[in-house]
Amino acid sequence: MTGEKTEFKWVGTRAIRPDGHDKVTGRAKFGSDFALPGMLQGRVLRSPHAHARIRSIDTSAAEALPGVKGVITSADFADQPAELAAAGEALVNYRDMVRNVMAREKVLYDGHAVAAVAATSAEIAEAALELISVDYEVLDHVIDVDLAMEPGAPILDEELEPAGMEASGPTNIAKRVDFDLGDVEEGFAKAEVVLERSYTTAAVHQGYIEPHAAVASVSEDGQAQIWCCTQGQFMVRAYTARLCGMETSQIRVTPSEIGGGFGGKTVVYLEPLATALSRKTGRPVKMIMSREEVFRASGPTSAGSMTYRIGATRNGVITAFEGTIRLEAGAFPGSPVQPACMCAVAPYDIKNVRLTGYDVVVNRPKVAAYRAPGAPISAFGAESIIDELAKELGFDPLQLRLKNAAKQGTKAAYGPTFRRIGYEETVEQAIASEHYSAPLGPNQGRGVASGFWFNIGGESAATVNINEDGTAVVVSGNPDIGGSRASLALMAAEELGIDYTKVRPIIGDTSSVGYNFLTGGSRVTFATGLAVVEAARDAVRQMCERAAKIWEVESDGVIWRDGHAVPASSNVGDFEPLSLADIAAQSPKTGGPICGHNAQNVQGAGPGFATHICDVEVDPETGRVTILRYTAVQDVGRAIHPSYVEGQIQGGAVQGIGWALNEEYIYNERGQLENPGFLDYRIPVASDLPMIETVVVEVPNDRHPYGVRGVGEVPIVPPMAAVANAIENATGVRMEHLPMSPPRLLAALDAARLPEAAE
Amino acid sequence: MAKHHVTTTINGEPVEFLCSTRQTLLDVLRDELNLTGSKEGCASGDCGACSVMLDGRLVCSCLVLGAEAEGKSVETIEGMAEGDRLHPLQQNFLEDAALQCGICTPGFLVAAKALLERNPDPTETEVRYWLAGNLCRCTGYDKIIRAVMRTAAEVRGEAS
Numbered sequence: 035m036t037g038e039k040t041e042f043k044w045v046g047t048r049a050i051r052p053d054g055h056d057k058v059t060g061r062a063k064f065g066s067d068f069a070l071p072g073m074l075q076g077r078v079l080r081s082p083h084a085h086a087r088i089r090s091i092d093t094s095a096a097e098a099l100p101g102v103k104g105v106i107t108s109a110d111f112a113d114q115p116a117e118l119a120a121a122g123e124a125l126v127n128y129r130d131m132v133r134n135v136m137a138r139e140k141v142l143y144d145g146h147a148v149a150a151v152a153a154t155s156a157e158i159a160e161a162a163l164e165l166i167s168v169d170y171e172v173l174d175h176v177i178d179v180d181l182a183m184e185p186g187a188p189i190l191d192e193e194l195e196p197a198g199m200e201a202s203g204p205t206n207i208a209k210r211v212d213f214d215l216g217d218v219e220e221g222f223a224k225a226e227v228v229l230e231r232s233y234t235t236a237a238v239h240q241g242y243i244e245p246h247a248a249v250a251s252v253s254e255d256g257q258a259q260i261w262c263c264t265q266g267q268f269m270v271r272a273y274t275a276r277l278c279g280m281e282t283s284q285i286r287v288t289p290s291e292i293g294g295g296f297g298g299k300t301v302v303y304l305e306p307l308a309t310a311l312s313r314k315t316g317r318p319v320k321m322i323m324s325r326e327e328v329f330r331a332s333g334p335t336s337a338g339s340m341t342y343r344i345g346a347t348r349n350g351v352i353t354a355f356e357g358t359i360r361l362e363a364g365a366f367p368g369s370p371v372q373p374a375c376m377c378a379v380a381p382y383d384i385k386n387v388r389l390t391g392y393d394v395v396v397n398r399p400k401v402a403a404y405r406a407p408g409a410p411i412s413a414f415g416a417e418s419i420i421d422e423l424a425k426e427l428g429f430d431p432l433q434l435r436l437k438n439a440a441k442q443g444t445k446a447a448y449g450p451t452f453r454r455i456g457y458e459e460t461v462e463q464a465i466a467s468e469h470y471s472a473p474l475g476p477n478q479g480r481g482v483a484s485g486f487w488f489n490i491g492g493e494s495a496a497t498v499n500i501n502e503d504g505t506a507v508v509v510s511g512n513p514d515i516g517g518s519r520a521s522l523a524l525m526a527a528e529e530l531g532i533d534y535t536k537v538r539p540i541i542g543d544t545s546s547v548g549y550n551f552l553t554g555g556s557r558v559t560f561a562t563g564l565a566v567v568e569a570a571r572d573a574v575r576q577m578c579e580r581a582a583k584i585w586e587v588e589s590d591g592v593i594w595r596d597g598h599a600v601p602a603s604s605n606v607g608d609f610e611p612l613s614l615a616d617i618a619a620q621s622p623k624t625g626g627p628i629c630g631h632n633a634q635n636v637q638g639a640g641p642g643f644a645t646h647i648c649d650v651e652v653d654p655e656t657g658r659v660t661i662l663r664y665t666a667v668q669d670v671g672r673a674i675h676p677s678y679v680e681g682q683i684q685g686g687a688v689q690g691i692g693w694a695l696n697e698e699y700i701y702n703e704r705g706q707l708e709n710p711g712f713l714d715y716r717i718p719v720a721s722d723l724p725m726i727e728t729v730v731v732e733v734p735n736d737r738h739p740y741g742v743r744g745v746g747e748v749p750i751v752p753p754m755a756a757v758a759n760a761i762e763n764a765t766g767v768r769m770e771h772l773p774m775s776p777p778r779l780l781a782a783l784d785a786a787r788l789p790e791a792a793e
Numbered sequence: 794m795a796k797h798h799v800t801t802t803i804n805g806e807p808v809e810f811l812c813s814t815r816q817t818l819l820d821v822l823r824d825e826l827n828l829t830g831s832k833e834g835c836a837s838g839d840c841g842a843c844s845v846m847l848d849g850r851l852v853c854s855c856l857v858l859g860a861e862a863e864g865k866s867v868e869t870i871e872g873m874a875e876g877d878r879l880h881p882l883q884q885n886f887l888e889d890a891a892l893q894c895g896i897c898t899p900g901f902l903v904a905a906k907a908l909l910e911r912n913p914d915p916t917e918t919e920v921r922y923w924l925a926g927n928l929c930r931c932t933g934y935d936k937i938i939r940a941v942m943r944t945a946a947e948v949r950g951e952a953s
C-alpha cells in the first residue's frame with residue numbers, strides 16, 4: 035500500500051483548522067460549557083483519608099436539605115465481577131472500576147469518591163456534602179512503590195492475587211511481567227564494561243487545563259444522553275452502560291470539544307455518577323471537577339523505581355541489558371509497567387535483554403494513561419545509563435547510540451522484528467544539526483536522549499458524504515485534541531480532488547458513526563485517517579460508477595483524476611470530464627445519495643522514534659536549571675499537517691521538561707495530597723522555556739497509503755534523560771531521581787562539593 | 794439570600810444581572826450570561842484561562858466577584874472580533890497553529906491583546922513573562938509566542 039502517493043496537493047500544507055474560528059472566538063463548546071433546562075448540579079464527597087474502611091454512610095441529613103434532589107453512594111451501583119473485560123483495545127476490570135468511581139468497602143486514596151449529591155444549585159449541593167456523615171476506620175497507608183513491595187507493608191486488597199508470580203500471603207504486587215531476548219549471562223560475559231544504576235521517578239499528572247465535566251440526562255423510558263469532555267465517546271458509553279446496568283443502545287454520548295487529555299480522559303469518573311443521579315432525580319445533572327479534584331482524584335501516571343545493568347565492549351557494542359522496573363498503579367492494578375519494559379531499550383539493537391516488571395498498588399488515585407504510558411519512566415533510566423556508558427567508553431553519546439541503533443530487521447526485546455523504521459535517521463539528523471556543535475558557556479551543559487513508542491491502530495469507522503452541491507462531509511468518531519480534524523479533511527480533500535475548504539469534518543456521537551476506539555496511542559491520523567482515506571475512495575468508486583452510467587460505458591472504463599471522472603482511455607470514448615459537483619448534482623437520477631464508508635480494525639501502526647538535544651544552564655548557588663536551547667528530531671512517517679505535527683512534538687517535549695524539573699505529588703504524613711493546584715504543582719510556563727526547535731523526519735510507514743506513523747507520544751519519552759544528561763554535562767553531577775528540582779539538585783551539588791571543600 | 798443587582802458594560806453593551814455574594818465574575822459570565830468563552834481551569838488565579846479586561850486592566854475573572862463589576866466595563870473573548878473580522882491576534886493564532894486543544898486560547902488572546910496595547914514592540918522575553926500567568930499544556934508555548942510576536946510586527950506595520 036505504501037509509496038502509492040508521494041505527490042500531494044493538500045497533504046503537507048498548513049491549512050487553517052476547520053474548528054479554528056470557533057476556538058479563537060470563544061464559541062467552541064467544551065465540557066463545562068453545556069447546559070440543559072432544569073439541570074441540577076452534582077457534587078462529589080471525597081475521602082480525606084488515604085486508606086480507611088467505610089463502616090457506614092448516613093446521607094439522611096443531606097437528603098433532607100431543601101433543594102437536594104438526590105444522593106448516591108456505592109449502594110446505587112451493582113457490584114461487578116473481578117474479570118478483565120475487553121473495552122476497545124484496553125482491558126479493564128469492572129470490579130475495580132465500580133470501586134474507583136465510588137468507594138465500596140474501603141477508601142483507597144485521598145480524594146476517593148464516597149457519595150454524590152444532585153441539587154438545584156452548586157451552593158446547595160456543596161452544603162449537602164457537609165451533611166453526609168461517613169464513619170471511617172482509618173488504616174495505615176503506603177504510597178511509595180518500593181515500600182509497598184516490602185513485607186509488612188499496609189495491604190490495600192487482601193484478596194489481590196498477583197499474576198505472573200507466586201505470593202506467600204497478602205501482597206500489593208498485582209502482576210509480574212518478564213521479557214527475555216537472547217542470553218543475558220552470555221551477553222555480560224562478553225562485556226568489557228558493566229554499569230549498574232538505580233533510578234526513581236515521581237508521580238506526575240497529565241495536567242490538562244480543562245477539568246473533567248459531564249452532563250447526563252436520563253429520560254423516563256430509560257434512554258440516556260451524555261455530553262462530556264472525553265478522549266472516547268464509545269469508551270464512555272461502554273463503561274457507563276456497564277456500571278449503570280444499561281444497554282449500550284440506551285446511551286448516546288456526544289463528545290464536547292476537549293481541553294486536553296494526554297491519556298487522562300480515557301477513563302470515566304463523573305459520567306456514571308451523573309447518569310445515576312439523573313436517573314434517580316429525573317432531571318439532567320451536570321458535574322464538573324474542581325482543579326483540586328482533578329489532582330486528588332484523576333490521573334496521574336505512575337511513580338517508578340528501576341535498577342538497570344548494562345554491558346558493552348570497549349569498541350562500543352552493547353552486549354547485554356538487564357533491568358527491573360517497579361511501577362505503582364495507584365489504588366487498583368494496571369500501571370503501564372508492561373509498555374515501560376517494552377520501550378526501555380527499544381531504540382537499540384541489543385542481542386541479550388532481560389527485563390522484569392512489577393505492577394504495584396498503593397494509596398493514590400488509580401493511574402490513567404499519560405502520553406506514551408510507562409515509556410518516559412523506563413527511558414529516563416535507560417537513556418541515563420547509556421549516557422554514562424558513553425562517557426565510560428569515551429564515545430560521543432549520539433555516536434554510541436548510532437552504533438547500536440535498531441533498524442529494519444532488528445529483533446526487539448519485546449518481540450517483533452522491526453519493519454522499516456527511522457531511528458538511525460533521527461540520530462544522524464541530530465548529529466548533523468547546528469545545535470549539536472554550538473558552543474556552550476560556563477555552567478552550561480548539553481544532553482541527548484532517544485525515545486520510542488509503538489503507535490497503535492484499532493477500530494476505526496468513517497463516512498464521507500458527498501453533498502448535492504459538490505462539497506463533502508467527513509464523519510468520524512475520535513475527539514480532536516490537537517488538530518486531527520484538519521488532518522482528516524486534508525486527506526479527504528487529497529482523495530476526492532476537491533478544495534480543502536469544501537470538506538467539512540465532524541466528530542459524530544456514538545449513535546451517528548460506527549465504533550471508533552478512543553483518541554489515544556497516537557492513532558487518529560494514522561488509523562482513523564486510514565478509514566477516512568478508504569471511505570473517500572469508496573465515494574470515488576461510486577462516483578466513477580455514476581459517470582459510467584451517465585456516459586453509458588462499463589464502470590471500469592472510468593477513472594478519477596483531480597476531482598473529475600475521466601475516461602480510462604481513448605478506447606472508452608470521448609467524454610468531457612465530469613467534476614465531483616457535476617456528479618453530485620445528478621446523483622438523484624443516477625442512483626441516489628453518494629456515501630463512502632469504511633470500517634475496520636486497523637493494523638500496521640508504524641513505530642515512532644525520536645532523539646532530543648537539550649542545553650541547560652545550572653545556577654550553582656540555587657540549583658535552578660534553565661533550559662537554554664532544545665531540539666527535537668522525530669520520525670513521523672508523513673506529516674499530514676506539519677504545524678500540528680510540530681505542535682505535538684513541542685508540547686510533548688515541554689511536558690517532559692516539566693516532569694524532569696518540577697512536577698511531583700507531595701503528600702503529608704497522613705497520605706493527603708499537599709499540592710493539588712497549579713500554584714504548587716508547577717507545570718512549565720512560557721517564561722521557563724526557549725523556543726522548541728523541531729526536525730521532522732519522514733520515513734514512511736509502509737502500512738499507510740501516505741506513510742503516516744503517528745506523532746503525539748514519542749516526544750515525551752526522551753526529555754527527562756536529555757535534561758539529566760545535560761545537567762551532568764554542566765556540573766558533573768548525575769541526578770538519578772525525578773524531578774530534578776532546585777532543592778534536590780542543590781543538595782546533590784553540595785554533596786559533590788563537600789570533598790573538594792575538605793581537601 | 795438576597796441577590797445583588799449589578800449594572801455593567803460587557804463588550805460595549807449595557808448589561809444588568811443578578812448575582813449572589815459569592816459568585817465570581819467568571820461564574821456570572823459563564824452561568825448567568827452564557828458567555829462561556831472565558832474558561833475555568835483552576836478558579837484560583839493560576840491558569841489565566843478566565844482572563845478578561847476590567848476597566849482596561851487584565852484580570853483573572855475567577856478572582857473578581859460578580860458584584861465588583863458594578864459600574865465597570867468588561868471585555869471578554871466574545872468581544873474581540875469586530876463583526877465577522879477577526880482581530881489580528883485571532884487570525885495569526887489560526888495561521889500559526891498557536892492552539893491545539895484550544896481551552897487556553899481565549900485567555901491567551903485576551904492577555905496578548907492587553908500586552909500589545911501597552912507595549913507594541915515587546916521582546917520575546919517580555920512576551921514570555923507577560924504570558925507566564927497563562928498556562929498551556931498542549932503547545933509548549935512556541936507557536937503562541939511566535940504568533941504574538943508576528944502580530945506585534947504586523948500591527949507596527951513591519952513585514953513579518
Ligand code: FES
Binds near residue numbers: 833838844853
Ligand atoms: S480559572 Fe481563573 S486563573 Fe484559572
Ligand code: FES
Binds near residue numbers: 243893895898928929
Ligand atoms: S492548546 Fe491546549 S492548553 Fe493550550
